[in-house]
Amino acid sequence: MHAVIQVLIEVLIVIGLSRLVGLGFRWLKQPLVIGEIVAGIMLGPSLLGLVAPDLAASLFPVETEPYLFVLSQVGLIFFMFLIGLELDPKYLKGNLDIAILTSHVSILTPFSLGSLLALLLYPLLSNASVSFTAFALFLGAAMSITAFPVLARIITENNLQGTRLGTLALTCAAVDDVTAWCLLALAIAVTRTNSMAGAVPTILESLLYIVFMMTVGRWLLKQLATHYERKGRLSQFLLAWIYMAVVASALITELIGIHLIFGAFLLGAAMPKNAGLVRELAEKTEDFVLIFLLPVFFAYSGLRTEIGLLNRPELWLLCLAVLAVAIIGKYVGTYLAARVCGIDNREASALGWLMNTRGLTELIVLNIGLSLGTISPLLFTMLVIMALVTTFMTSPLLEWTYPKELIRLDVIKAEPAIAIPTEAVQPTYRILVPVANPSTQKGLLQVAAAIAGKKLQPAIVHPLSLIELEEDYLFQSTPLEADRLIQQRRSRLEEVIQSLEPPETRELVHPIIRISNNVARETAEIAKLEQADLILLGWHRPAFSTNRLGGRVGQILTQASVDVAVFVDRGRERLESILVPYSANVHDDLALEIAVRLLVNRDFCYLNVLRVVQESQIKDFSYEFRNVMERLPKQVRDRIDIQVIEATEPIPAVVQASQTVDLTIVGTSRAWGIERQTLGNYTDALAIDCHSSLLITRRYSQVTSHLASVLETNDSNTNDQTTKFSI
Amino acid sequence: MSHFNFKSFTFYGLAIGFVVLLFKVVTTYGHNLKAPPPIQGRYRITAQNLPKCLESDELLLTVQQSGIYLNGSLLTADKNVELSNVTSASQTSVQEKPSLFGLWQNQQFTLSGTTNKFSSCERKINVRIQAFVKGETLNGKMTLTSAAQPIKFTAEREATERDKEKSSSH
Numbered sequence: 001m002h003a004v005i006q007v008l009i010e011v012l013i014v015i016g017l018s019r020l021v022g023l024g025f026r027w028l029k030q031p032l033v034i035g036e037i038v039a040g041i042m043l044g045p046s047l048l049g050l051v052a053p054d055l056a057a058s059l060f061p062v063e064t065e066p067y068l069f070v071l072s073q074v075g076l077i078f079f080m081f082l083i084g085l086e087l088d089p090k091y092l093k094g095n096l097d098i099a100i101l102t103s104h105v106s107i108l109t110p111f112s113l114g115s116l117l118a119l120l121l122y123p124l125l126s127n128a129s130v131s132f133t134a135f136a137l138f139l140g141a142a143m144s145i146t147a148f149p150v151l152a153r154i155i156t157e158n159n160l161q162g163t164r165l166g167t168l169a170l171t172c173a174a175v176d177d178v179t180a181w182c183l184l185a186l187a188i189a190v191t192r193t194n195s196m197a198g199a200v201p202t203i204l205e206s207l208l209y210i211v212f213m214m215t216v217g218r219w220l221l222k223q224l225a226t227h228y229e230r231k232g233r234l235s236q237f238l239l240a241w242i243y244m245a246v247v248a249s250a251l252i253t254e255l256i257g258i259h260l261i262f263g264a265f266l267l268g269a270a271m272p273k274n275a276g277l278v279r280e281l282a283e284k285t286e287d288f289v290l291i292f293l294l295p296v297f298f299a300y301s302g303l304r305t306e307i308g309l310l311n312r313p314e315l316w317l318l319c320l321a322v323l324a325v326a327i328i329g330k331y332v333g334t335y336l337a338a339r340v341c342g343i344d345n346r347e348a349s350a351l352g353w354l355m356n357t358r359g360l361t362e363l364i365v366l367n368i369g370l371s372l373g374t375i376s377p378l379l380f381t382m383l384v385i386m387a388l389v390t391t392f393m394t395s396p397l398l399e400w401t402y403p404k405e406l407i408r409l410d411v412i413k414a415e416p417a418i419a420i421p422t423e424a425v426q427p428t429y430r431i432l433v434p435v436a437n438p439s440t441q442k443g444l445l446q447v448a449a450a451i452a453g454k455k456l457q458p459a460i461v462h463p464l465s466l467i468e469l470e471e472d473y474l475f476q477s478t479p480l481e482a483d484r485l486i487q488q489r490r491s492r493l494e495e496v497i498q499s500l501e502p503p504e505t506r507e508l509v510h511p512i513i514r515i516s517n518n519v520a521r522e523t524a525e526i527a528k529l530e531q532a533d534l535i536l537l538g539w540h541r542p543a544f545s546t547n548r549l550g551g552r553v554g555q556i557l558t559q560a561s562v563d564v565a566v567f568v569d570r571g572r573e574r575l576e577s578i579l580v581p582y583s584a585n586v587h588d589d590l591a592l593e594i595a596v597r598l599l600v601n602r603d604f605c606y607l608n609v610l611r612v613v614q615e616s617q618i619k620d621f622s623y624e625f626r627n628v629m630e631r632l633p634k635q636v637r638d639r640i641d642i643q644v645i646e647a648t649e650p651i652p653a654v655v656q657a658s659q660t661v662d663l664t665i666v667g668t669s670r671a672w673g674i675e676r677q678t679l680g681n682y683t684d685a686l687a688i689d690c691h692s693s694l695l696i697t698r699r700y701s702q703v704t705s706h707l708a709s710v711l712e713t714n715d716s717n718t719n720d721q722t723t724k725f726s727i
Numbered sequence: 728m729s730h731f732n733f734k735s736f737t738f739y740g741l742a743i744g745f746v747v748l749l750f751k752v753v754t755t756y757g758h759n760l761k762a763p764p765p766i767q768g769r770y771r772i773t774a775q776n777l778p779k780c781l782e783s784d785e786l787l788l789t790v791q792q793s794g795i796y797l798n799g800s801l802l803t804a805d806k807n808v809e810l811s812n813v814t815s816a817s818q819t820s821v822q823e824k825p826s827l828f829g830l831w832q833n834q835q836f837t838l839s840g841t842t843n844k845f846s847s848c849e850r851k852i853n854v855r856i857q858a859f860v861k862g863e864t865l866n867g868k869m870t871l872t873s874a875a876q877p878i879k880f881t882a883e884r885e886a887t888e889r890d891k892e893k894s895s896s897h
Contacts, residue, residue: 133757
């Protein structure tokens with residue numbers, strides 16, 4: 001087969017599997033990139049080569065490796081350029097002095113332990129063609145890595161970018177990144193010349209080039225940025241110049257004797273951080289690099305990773321030693337330095353775990369080491385395992401050490417809308433309203449504000465806007481860019497909030513805006529964290545489902561451990577007449593409670609409770625129902641009309657009744673043709689035919705009472721009230 | 728509170744000084760450590776008394792080295808075909824998945840395992856190789872289950888891509 005066809009088939013498999021495994025890892029709350037690295041390993045001798053050697057040999061023949069190598073190197077050059085581009089000096093704002101000290105100690109400790117470990121590993125895993133100095137330097141550098149890009153994404157995903165811990169970790173990682181790259185450049189220079197003294201000219205030339213890039217290079221790039229500002233867009237001509245500069249810079253550092261990647265990184269770092277230019281440049285570059293080229297790099301690394309080489313117990317022990325030195329070195333170094341700087345125990349510990357993230361940066365370093373022959377295939381495999389384990393453990397250990405609810409207490413920039421003045425009465429009734437598109441969900445917020453109201457207990461409505469970032473390495477998932485997106489979304493939400501009527505309801509509404517990679521799960525978690533009484537969400541047509549309660553709405557209904565109401569907006573702004581079809585189940589009880597809240601909060605609202613019975617059925621309401629009605633204040637009860645009608649089919653009766661009302665509230669019960677089943681078809685007959693806007697309620701907790709305050713405050717005077725509900 | 732003060736600079740200086748000193752001590756000690764010589768590569772085996780099924784082929788031993796830990800594969804190739812030199816021993820490929828494992832000890836190495844890559848012989852053959860390394864030459868003996876006695880052999884290492892790169896860069 002022609003090499004091009006073979007390589008294209010390989011790329012097809014690589015991209016497909018990377019996405020698939022990446023998605024699996026996202027499901028495990030792990031960065032996508034870890035999944036992509038694992039996919040690369042799966043395609044190599046560790047799995048595919050083990051279970052189907054003939055298939056592996058025909059899919060990835062030796063002859064195509066040079067092509068994969070070239071593709072992976074091109075990908076790497078542009079990926080490093082993107083990393084440099086993202087390295088904004090603004091990240092160095094949070095406690096810079098503490099960060100510099102912490103990050104350097106967090107490098108020095110694993111570096112020291114790594115060089116000590118070299119004494120054990122060199123005679124066992126290296127050979128005489130590699131000098132001990134180069135080996136020890138490289139091992140020390142490999143142990144000291146913190147992956148700024150992966151860490152930045154973990155911080156964004158956990159919404160930590162505004163917290164003290166998040167900004168400190170970002171600053172530390174940014175300092176760490178630059179220091180570790182310098183250390184690696186030194187290790188490469190020493191490896192290539194095989195001695196410290198021989199590396200001196202390379203080091204001097206590298207320093208000269210860095211100075212050149214930060215002065216002349218920066219000035220030239222500033223001219224490009226000025227040109228961009230004048231034009232207002234990134235033309236292909238300008239992009240061509242920038243890409244040529246990336247490649248030229250990569251070639252220069254390769255000629256100097258360090259590595260291609262440094263030149264690309266340096267150019268990215270030297271680029272002026274003009275927000276528009278950086279965003280446009282990143283967006284234009286990243287798609288092809290991240291989707292096409294980077295998985296090829298992972299596959300190429302995977303082909304060189306052979307876990308089967310660890311075929312003796314002592315080798316697994318050595319692997320454990322490598323892992324222990326890497327984890328302990330980074331953790332202890334960071335922890336001690338942070339403690340010396342006066343950071344408390346828990347936060348220092350969390351910082352220690354965050355700095356242990358090695359991710360893709362480590363993989364880049366290891367590939368260089370293997371290509372140069374500084375590390376052997378066996379040590380390469382051990383270090384790849386170390387990189388995977390340290391990255392994999394970050395999120396769970398962070399959550400264990402420092403749970404999200406505690407970290408959020410440390411927010412530097414308090415989210416203005418959530419901040420409730422301490423002297424204000426704390427709300428006892430909370431409604432969470434997931435808002436996907438603020439401009440189309442004014443009706444939803446209006447209903448939420450009406451349910452919350454001001455006449456019952458102190459209430460609050462949290463419009464929850466979750467910004468979903470599906471990709472790990474996209475520029476928009478960097479903390480600074482995520483912050484910009486959050487501010488943008490906040491101002492759009494504020495516009496909607498300021499248009500709510502009546503004006504006094506606006507003060508009830510306090511938005512929560514977060515980054516999320518799983519909207520349903522995050523919504524359920526926030527509902528729990530904020531102790532919401534009700535989640536009120538808008539209905540929208542699901543992409544892959546025909547039923548009204550499918551798609552994301554269905555996911556929230558399944559995952560949320562609070563009462564949920566789904567609002568199907570028919571665009572009626574008036575909210576004066578309400579219909580509650582009642583069939584005496586828990587979901588209908590919730591519908592009734594919500595309707596009564598609306599009645600209490602809005603003096604001009606009327607409620608029609610409709611009971612549809614068949615000829616043979618009992619026409620009376622239950623004792624509990626009558627009891628609730630009796631305990632309502634008179635001025636509320638007077639606006640409730642209870643109707644019992646006989647009909648063979650309840651749904652058409654309700655559909656007909658909905659013609660004359662503004663809002664129908666129904667429970668998710670079979671009686672109303674709105675049902676969620678574990679298996680089989682969903683039904684949503686009423687939702688399709690209902691004439692008015694519709695609110696579908698699903699009760700989760702039998703304990704939550706949405707009327708508690710109404711009933712309690714009126715307990716004393718219920719006895720003398722007469723009831724009109726004599727059904 | 729600013730940490731750019733005398734106390735933190737002292738701490739910083741001491742920390743870096745300690746690490747530099749430690750690294751110096753470690754490398755000084757480390758240079759006395761002996762790592763095994765590099766023996767990885769592809770060796771063309773010349774031997775008499777090979778089993779009949781292998782006589783028309785050339786035996787190739789590929790050794791992949793990680794310090795004292797060795798992996799290898801024994802392949803056959805048509806004597807008349809020039810083999811591609813694309814793959815160096817450091818570049819693990821799926822195709823040449825090692826089936827022999829061993830150790831480098833006391834100037835000699837042993838590799839043993841099972842190979843089923845001799846299409847002209849019986850399906851699986853147990854292989855045990857013991858060899859001394861002298862420069863680029865291996866001298867040793869090889870036991871194949873199908874053979875009654877150990878077969879003495881010599882083998883020359885082929886220059887790998889990296890060797891070529893190194894020689895051209897110097």
